[in-house]
Amino acid sequence: MLAALEQxxxxxxxxxxxxxxxxxxxxVVMAIASTFAIPWLIVRMPADYFTAPRKPDIDRGVLAxxxxxxxxxxxxxxxxxxxxxxxxxxxxxxxxxxxxxxxxFPGKYRLERAIMRRSAVFRSANWIRRRANRAxxxxxxxxxx
Numbered sequence: 001m002l003a004a005l006e007q008x009x010x011x012x013x014x015x016x017x018x019x020x021x022x023x024x025x026x027x028v029v030m031a032i033a034s035t036f037a038i039p040w041l042i043v044r045m046p047a048d049y050f051t052a053p054r055k056p057d058i059d060r061g062v063l064a065x066x067x068x069x070x071x072x073x074x075x076x077x078x079x080x081x082x083x084x085x086x087x088x089x090x091x092x093x094x095x096x097x098x099x100x101x102x103x104x105f106p107g108k109y110r111l112e113r114a115i116m117r118r119s120a121v122f123r124s125a126n127w128i129r130r131r132a133n134r135a136x137x138x139x140x141x142x143x144x145x
């Protein structure tokens with residue numbers, strides 16, 4: 001059984017091995033960037049961000065559409081970086097939450113609230129706000145939809 005597992009994992013390792021330095025480097029860069037960007041964003045969000053009702057704006061002009069595209073491209077990068085940070089250095093869940101926060105898609109607000117209801121994420125975000133002398137975030141109640 002151990003030989004079969006080794007036979008299965010060896011080709012996978014050979015595929016990933018050349019990318020390890022780049023992945024570790026990316027993880028370190030993301031950890032440093034998230035050290036500054038995530039607190040900056042968390043401190044600036046309103047305390048009721050996760051409890052206030054939201055209604056996305058769908059009527060867009062050309063410039064607004066371009067901004068929407070750039071915003072969502074950045075959001076995808078942040079979510080992917082957050083996923084990488086789940087296994088490499090960095091604040092993975094908070095980075096994913098910020099990526100989701102700047103994006104627009106159906107079900108976004110339910111997903112944000114579900115992530116923020118994780119006690120470690122909620123405590124971390126409020127710890128950042130407390131250090132910046134900001135009011136704590138309101139705890140999002142469970143969605144019953």
